[in-house]
Amino acid sequence: MSLIPSIYKNLSLARPRTQNRRSQHSFSSRPSVSFIITRSDLLAPSKEMVDSMMPKFIAILRTAMGRMGQKLRLGNVHLVSSKRGWWTKDIKESIWHRGGGNWLVGKFNVGKSNLFEVLFPKGSRDRAPVYAEIQRQQEIESAHRSTDPTFFSEKKLLPPPQPEVPFPPMPLVSSLAGTTASPIRLPFGNHKGELIDMPGLERGGLEQYVKSEDKADLVMTHRPIVTQHIIKPGQSLLLGGGLVRITPLLDENDRSITMLAYPFVPLKSHVTSTEKASGTQIQERESGVESILADGAGTHMSSAGRFKLRTDVTKSRAGSMIRAGVSAEKLPFHVYATDILIEGIGWVELVCQVRKSKRVHQSEPPAEDFTASSGTESGVPTAQGLSIGTTTFAPFGTIQTKDDSTQSSSFPEVEIFTPDGKYIGQRTCLDVWQTWNTGKPRTKRAARPRKPMSGAKKREKMRRRAALVTGT
Known part of the structure; x- marks a missing residue:
């Protein structure tokens, strides 16, 4: 029920590719969409168990997308866990190599802010440029923007670009709805790309x-x-x-x-x-x-x-x-x-x-x-x-x-x-x-219980007396 209907039409996104072997995307500036199913550690205690459920999730998505969904490849479905780090490294690498704007869109309490913290390419060795170089690059860009008449200002829907630092402050993570009140955008890779955390879309309101x-x-x-x-x-x-x-x-x-x-x-x-x-x-x-x-x-x-x-x-x-x-x-x-x-x-x-x-x-x-x-x-x-x-x-x-x-x-x-x-x-x-409950190791059978010791001395005494009588 976190599914967003008609997202391809409403946001003018690139249509997903079909299973036709010859289907090729023509060049388009439209962004693509990935299905990221978060909190997969709630499904099973191990990553192998969660991965085995992937065919079922793809079948559910195909049914929800109707006739068009039966022909899609759906290779962009990910079962991730920010808490355990399941498959987050692969998505982080994809974000780094792709660059550009990466938007996290979803409803309240689906784990966007938690995923944002894990996926953001923080500074590490050859990845993040030196902070002094970032400052010089920003000064050059600001001077160019002030003299270039063709430069268009940022849209009012987004906050202004933030200065790029190797380890920026991450969004707050809370179980309360509406913690992310406004979009949070952080650049990475010397302005190679941006990761944008959007406020959660409203649910029905059961609370x-x-x-x-x-x-x-x-x-x-x-x-x-x-x-x-x-x-x-x-x-x-x-x-x-x-x-x-x-x-x-x-x-x-x-x-x-x-x-x-x-x-x-x-x-x-x-x-x-x-x-x-x-x-x-x-x-x-x-x-x-x-x-x-x-x-x-x-x-x-x-x-x-x-x-x-x-x-x-x-x-x-x-x-x-x-x-x-x-x-x-x-x-x-x-x-x-x-x-x-x-x-x-x-x-x-x-x-x-x-x-x-x-x-x-x-x-x-x-x-x-x-x-x-x-x-x-x-x-x-x-x-x-x-x-x-x-x-x-x-x-x-x-x-x-x-x-x-x-x-x-x-x-x-x-x-x-x-x-x-x-x-x-x-x-x-x-x-x-x-x-x-499948594949759990069987518990060892309990050992035979010890013989009760109540009356043991009395029985031993009677046995000795019987042995003496038969011996005489």
Whole structure:
């Protein structure tokens, strides 16, 4: 949900290249765009795990960009982590060799200022010129500007150029929205190029329904400790004490069907009955659930729509059976999942197992729906970072049930309730939970416990007496 729709048209950028082998860019002064997905260390603890998710991110971007996205090369997608230094060196080298103006554009709290500090080519040996040379060069340029009538002044949208120093002060890094109040531009390489940090674009404004003392907790600053929640029919998952309510639409007569939820959010999660969860969210019922909702926020709660679990994760979820030699087609069930996105906060991975007897025929392979905050079955996916693209939607496959006269989708569904029914999206499940729990070394089996010593002396004494009796 950090995607900026129609950025190519709005900023008059160079169109991305297609996959056609003969496609060549004609000379153009238009700038190009790179997709930088920041904070990738929130996805997995190791760089190798994050790199393995790159095909999934590219597929999400292709779907979001519509028909044009299917023909793009998308070699300009980067999964970076400023905190860990993952892939930042390569981008820094690219900025240095390219030169010119390099702009960081994105929404609030996607990590632009943090990335700015890591990517800026600071002074090092042969790279940064001596400060005295910089001063002399600036004096020459200022004299030339005062005598040259063809020189045009800087646009009012940007601050004046700053003097180039080997180690300039970096932008402030804070979890609060709006820390970067105005553009920050720093030159490098003897005015070979500039790195410009832009103020964050506004998000939907979910923080206005949260208490002032809890607003800073909405930003995920480190990888959360994720626990598995089991949601049975008639139950709901509350996040933040009612800021978001996820209610699975399960058959209450079939108690065997449950849904698993993995909240990748910095908010506290709680599973309770749907009736109690609804009363808690609209602030009409007292409960022991800790809530971060501001006073009066309950009156704004409404449905954000119904979301279907369409990503088939049967192979990853039934890995033990498949490794034992059972074919995935012969399993008596399907496992479906999706990622429910909460704008500016994180996502919730939902997983549900469905018996195959309830699915007879599928005319087309299902495509994951990207549901926007309006609750309809179309929208844009999210990636925590600086993502750019064009919003279009993919059609869904139809599902045929046993009754040929009616066609309906038998994918599991959930209904989500948020303030004003907004700030919610959907994407293909990244299956992060399974990635975390795959390949971990097995714990050693505990040694056999020691024999209890209570009564040992008494037993030894009785054994000796028995031996004496048999010996006599």
